[in-house]
Amino acid sequence: MKISILTENTASPYFTAEHGLSYFIEHDGKKILFDTGATDVFLKNAEKLKLDVTEADVFVLSHGHWDHGNGLKFLNFPGKPLICHPDVFMKRYQKNTNEYIGINSDFDELNTKFQLIRTKKTYQISENIFFLGEIPRLNSFEAQTTSFKDEAGNDDFVPDDSALAIKINDEIAVITACSHSGICNIIEYAEKVTELSKVKLVIGGFHLKKNDFQTKETIKYFKKNKIKQILPSHCTQLPALAAFYDAFKIEQVKAGMVFNP
Numbered sequence: 001m002k003i004s005i006l007t008e009n010t011a012s013p014y015f016t017a018e019h020g021l022s023y024f025i026e027h028d029g030k031k032i033l034f035d036t037g038a039t040d041v042f043l044k045n046a047e048k049l050k051l052d053v054t055e056a057d058v059f060v061l062s063h064g065h066w067d068h069g070n071g072l073k074f075l076n077f078p079g080k081p082l083i084c085h086p087d088v089f090m091k092r093y094q095k096n097t098n099e100y101i102g103i104n105s106d107f108d109e110l111n112t113k114f115q116l117i118r119t120k121k122t123y124q125i126s127e128n129i130f131f132l133g134e135i136p137r138l139n140s141f142e143a144q145t146t147s148f149k150d151e152a153g154n155d156d157f158v159p160d161d162s163a164l165a166i167k168i169n170d171e172i173a174v175i176t177a178c179s180h181s182g183i184c185n186i187i188e189y190a191e192k193v194t195e196l197s198k199v200k201l202v203i204g205g206f207h208l209k210k211n212d213f214q215t216k217e218t219i220k221y222f223k224k225n226k227i228k229q230i231l232p233s234h235c236t237q238l239p240a241l242a243a244f245y246d247a248f249k250i251e252q253v254k255a256g257m258v259f260n261p
Contacts (some may be wrong), residue, residue: 001027001168001261003175003203006045007037007071008051009234015048016041020067021177021205021234023049027166028126032058034164035177036071043074045255056080058125059114061103063161064088064178069103072110082114083123083131085160091151092158098175101148109207124195124240128167133140135158135181141217152198165190172196172227173261174206178235184221185253199227201261203253205234212244224238229261 004024011017020037021136024046033056037040059077061069061084065068107129110116117123123131137143148156158180166173174190176183177195183206202222208215224229232244233253244250 001025001134001166001173003050003259003261004043004046004049005253005255005257005259007035007048008053008253010125010252010254011045012088012254012256015045015254017255018067020071021031021062022068022071023175023204024049024053024056024165024166025175028128029058030058030126030129032060032125032129032164033249034060034175035068038070040071041255042071048231049256049258052109058083060131060164061088062083062163063158064090064092065102065158066101068177069105072103072105072113076113077115077201079115080111081117083119083125085120085134085162086223087160088118090156090160092156093149094153095147095149097254106115125164130190130193131166131192131195132162132165132186132189135185137181137185138188139182139184141214142185143180146180152186167194167196168200168261170196171198171200173201173203174199176202176206178205179207181190187225187227189231189250199225201229201259202227202229203229203231203233203259206232206236206240208232208235209237211239215240215243220245223247231259 007022162179
């Protein structure tokens with residue numbers, strides 16, 4: 001398995017950073033572009049890594065936020081699948097500023113550029129790779145508040161937030177983007193879907209902002225479940241990252257890095 005970091009909030013030397021996330025995943029005979037960041041930065045960094053995103057077999061949009069999906073406008077692959085939750089096309093805004101934070105592509109546009117697969121259910125990409133669909137939110141410390149609203153002014157808890165679960169022998173790699181549904185909820189569901197209980201890797205945005213109760217409970221969960229490799233990134237802000245470093249001596253994820261779990 002190989003995960004190439006195409007877009008991240010920070011960058012390795014000679015690569016470019018932006019607020020966003022895009023990973024190129026190679027496993028099980030499949031090449032998957034997971035999110036596209038906010039601009040064409042993912043394409044520029046892919047070129048530096050000597051990766052050709054046109055070779056992707058499958059495209060996945062984790063949820064409908066601009067910093068994960070606006071790069072889709074630079075792609076056009078009719079017939080190739082783009083997998084996402086049906087609610088990625090919601091019109092959504094920041095509560096405090098009314099700033100639009102949804103993606104800048106609509107259903108009709110993306111349906112001409114890709115074979116659009118919209119599903120709330122788990123979608124099996126290959127024998128060992130699963131798009132998780134809508135994540136059940138079962139624990140008491142995640143996904144309890146939101147700073148987003150829909151166009152009617154109702155709270156938007158980002159129901160479309162999803163992730164990938166990948167089997168590596170008898171273990172799981174969980175690849176998430178923003179974890180609006182809660183990183184522990186995502187892991188629990190990945191274990192249920194794959195019918196495996198050992199988690200080898202968790203990488204992506206954990207949506208933790210402070211070293212608060214939620215962050216502390218998340219760290220406890222990771223310790224209890226003896227997760228081997230922990231790589232929080234993107235929307236995991238410095239106080240939470242520092243807490244994870246103290247607990248696990250994590251490595252910072254940067255654009256241009258390649259991981260082989």
